[in-house]
Amino acid sequence: xxxxxxxLHAFLPSWLxxxxxxLHTRLRDNRGTASITFILCLPIFLFFVAIICQYALLAxxxxxxxxxxxxxARSTVTSLSDDRPDRVYRAAYMALxxxxxxxxxxxxxxxxxQDALNDLGAQPFSSYSSRxxxxxxxxxxxxxSPRGSFVDNEAQPIEVTVNYQMPLTVPLANILLTQSKTxxxxxxxxxxxxxxxxxxxxxxxxxTRADGNGWPSGGPP
Amino acid sequence: xxxxxxxxxxxxxxxxxxxxxxALRSPSWLPLWITLLSFSxxxxxxxxxxxxxxxxxxxxxxxxxxxxxxxxxCVTAALSDAATNxxxxxxxxxxxLLGLLLNCLPVLARLxxxxxxxxxxxxxxxxxxxxxxxxxxVFGLVSVAIRGMGVGDSKFIIAIASILGFSxxxxxxxxxxxxxxxxxxxxxxxxxRLNIVLRFAAQQLVDLVCLKKWTPLEAPDIVQxxxxxxxxxxxxxxxxxxxxxxxxxxxxxxxxxIDA
Numbered sequence: 001x002x003x004x005x006x007x008l009h010a011f012l013p014s015w016l017x018x019x020x021x022x023l024h025t026r027l028r029d030n031r032g033t034a035s036i037t038f039i040l041c042l043p044i045f046l047f048f049v050a051i052i053c054q055y056a057l058l059a060x061x062x063x064x065x066x067x068x069x070x071x072x073a074r075s076t077v078t079s080l081s082d083d084r085p086d087r088v089y090r091a092a093y094m095a096l097x098x099x100x101x102x103x104x105x106x107x108x109x110x111x112x113x114q115d116a117l118n119d120l121g122a123q124p125f126s127s128y129s130s131r132x133x134x135x136x137x138x139x140x141x142x143x144x145s146p147r148g149s150f151v152d153n154e155a156q157p158i159e160v161t162v163n164y165q166m167p168l169t170v171p172l173a174n175i176l177l178t179q180s181k182t183x184x185x186x187x188x189x190x191x192x193x194x195x196x197x198x199x200x201x202x203x204x205x206x207x208t209r210a211d212g213n214g215w216p217s218g219g220p221p
Numbered sequence: 222x223x224x225x226x227x228x229x230x231x232x233x234x235x236x237x238x239x240x241x242x243x244a245l246r247s248p249s250w251l252p253l254w255i256t257l258l259s260f261s262x263x264x265x266x267x268x269x270x271x272x273x274x275x276x277x278x279x280x281x282x283x284x285x286x287x288x289x290x291x292x293x294x295c296v297t298a299a300l301s302d303a304a305t306n307x308x309x310x311x312x313x314x315x316x317x318l319l320g321l322l323l324n325c326l327p328v329l330a331r332l333x334x335x336x337x338x339x340x341x342x343x344x345x346x347x348x349x350x351x352x353x354x355x356x357x358x359v360f361g362l363v364s365v366a367i368r369g370m371g372v373g374d375s376k377f378i379i380a381i382a383s384i385l386g387f388s389x390x391x392x393x394x395x396x397x398x399x400x401x402x403x404x405x406x407x408x409x410x411x412x413x414r415l416n417i418v419l420r421f422a423a424q425q426l427v428d429l430v431c432l433k434k435w436t437p438l439e440a441p442d443i444v445q446x447x448x449x450x451x452x453x454x455x456x457x458x459x460x461x462x463x464x465x466x467x468x469x470x471x472x473x474x475x476x477x478x479i480d481a
Contacts, residue, residue, distance in 0.1 A: 030310050031371030032302035034455035036405045038369030043402060171395075171471075 047172055054173035061099055061166045061194045068095035069196040072141050073160040077202050080143075080158075088143065092162050093135045100134040101167055103185040107133040137185035138165040156202040165191040250311040254319075257293050264289035269341060284343025287323065288467055291384045291393075295460035298377050300430075302456035303423030308373035313380045317354065320383030324350035345386025353382030353390045374455045381463060392471055397462025399474050404458050413450030419457065 009017070072092040079087035094113065110129035117124045140163040167189050168174035174190040181188055265286035294316045298308045325347045330338040345353075361375025382390040408415040465474075 026365070026372055028310065029372035030307045030313075030376075032298075032308040032373035032377070032454055032456050033306050033452040034364075034370035034374055034401070035368065036409060036451045036453060038364070038367070039398075039401045039405045039453065039455075042369075042398060046398075172475075 050170050050173040051176070054168060054170040054177065057168075057170065058166060058192065058194065061164070062196065064096060064099045065162055065164045065166075065194045066196040066198070068092045068139075068164070069160055069162040069198040071095045072143075072162055073158065073198040073200040076143055076158050076160055077200055088160075089136075089139075089141050092139055092141045093132060096135040096139055096162075096164055097128060097132045099164075099166075100131040100138065101187060102127040102130040103134045103137075103187050104130060105133075105186070106130045107136055109136065134185045134187065135164075138191075139163070157199060158202070159197060159199045161195065161197045164194045166194045168192055250315065253297075253312075254315060257297065258290070260293050261286055261290040264293075265341060265343070284339060284341045286342045287320075287344050287384055290319075290323075291381055292460075292464045294380065294384070295456070295463045298456045299454070299460035300423055300427055302373070302454040303419050304427045306454060308371075308377050308456055310373075310376070313373065313376035316380035317376070317383045320380060320385075321347075321350050321354065323384070324386065345389060349386030349388060350383050353385065353387040354379060356387060357382035357390065370455055374459075377456055377459065381459070385463070389466075393463040393466040394459075395462075395471055396466040396469075396474050397459040400462050401453065401455060401458035405453055408450070408453055416450075416453065419454070 069092070071094070072088050075088045075091035079085065090109075090113070106129045110132035113132055114124055114129040117128070142161045142163075144157075144159045165184055167184075167187070168177055168191065169189075178190045178192050180190075182191055184191060265284065265288075268285040268289070294312065298312055301312070302308050323342070324344045327339045327342060327344050328347060330336070344350075357375075357379040361370075361378055364370045365372055365375050378394065381393065385393060404415070
């Protein structure tokens with residue numbers, strides 16, 4: 001061994017010095033027995049891992065549903081005064097689309113939204129329309145009616161609730177978290193409802209889409 | 222039964238003139254691999270033609286070469302494991318390498334215009350194979366580190382995951398785990414006798430199908446080991462699990478507990 005290699009070898013930790021020999025032994029080892037305790041404990045370990053994975057996915061879903069509720073609440077302020085509740089629903093569906101699985105057949109509204117996003121240059125993912133279809137079928141958006149006129153009274157509180165049927169995809173955990181299978185948008189599986197509620201207060205009272213053509217009264221400026 | 226047990230548990234009688242150990246310990250694996258691949262090819266071709274009649278026109282039959290190869294490798298490893306508690310390294314290393322290479326084959330075949338090769342091969346693809354290899358390697362390393370299973374078993378799982386790909390390997394290994402659990406419980410209940418009976422049967426089978434040449438020479442120390450009752454040859458439930466996972470859904474094997 002050259003002198004500089006000897007010096008380097010002296011500085012190496014002991015486990016690193018023996019590592020090549022141990023690796024060689026492992027690579028040549030061909031024992032084919034498994035401990036019974038390991039075999040009996042592995043399903044229990046996998047069960048806990050499955051539960052943790054499924055709850056992690058549910059926690060992620062909760063965040064996305066909260067974001068969808070915020071988008072829907074913001075939309076209520078601008079869209080309810082124009083008597084366009086469909087925009088509130090659509091805001092929630094669009095926020096939940098990335099979380100949703102792809103289903104068939106694709107809803108016409110999903111295709112319209114994807115085309116509109118393409119026209120804007122947003123470049124949504126290819127399965128956007130089919131995922132939007134699932135989000136539309138799996139989401140329930142509810143809001144409390146404002147007190148009095150939306151236009152004439154300021155500071156109207158609105159409470160928006162979004163209920164989303166989250167598909168449970170982790171084996172074993174899905175059966176434990178929900179007992180029965182249901183079909184949503186033609187997709188049969190296990191689902192759990194994820195709910196988020198957001199309160200907003202209208203700051204200004206005015207009609208933003210009075211003539212329903214996308215511009216305030218009087219047309220474009 | 223007593224005679225059988227004594228026969229199995231008796232120390233291996235040494236022959237008068239010791240055989241050429243180097244020749245027996247490193248047999249040529251090429252003939253065995255040619256046999257395994259030929260059997261897989263025949264099975265895959267037969268399976269491809271069998272279900273064509275009942276399958277509707279719009280449903281493409283799936284190729285079965287990779288599955289047949291995995292099943293045949295499993296059976297060979299299971300026989301060796303049950304008979305000697307060893308899974309030969311030439312089998313596992315070559316199977317892992319072959320799995321990775323064969324899973325890359327459809328990509329190359331498509332480049333050169335042989336799209337129909339997919340139909341016969343039934344390969345999961347290079348991504349699935351690499352993912353399966355990596356996941357099985359991590360699982361194997363952890364299992365060996367905690368002394369849960371032997372290194373041979375880890376290598377065997379890596380080989381199966383490389384051949385079948387990650388998704389199918391997960392289903393196959395979960396099926397195998399169910400069977401291994403049942404096997405382990407039965408073996409515990411009968412105080413390790415199941416291992417002994419299986420060992421005797423496997424030794425007879427190895428002799429019968431001329432696999433003795435490829436099984437390791439040295440007598441396994443596990444027979445004298447007091448932990449013999451607490452260990453099982455994992456390749457046996459793995460082989461059964463991999464083979465039946467294609468035909469019996471995991472939902473049925475797990476009594477409805479696993480239903481993805």
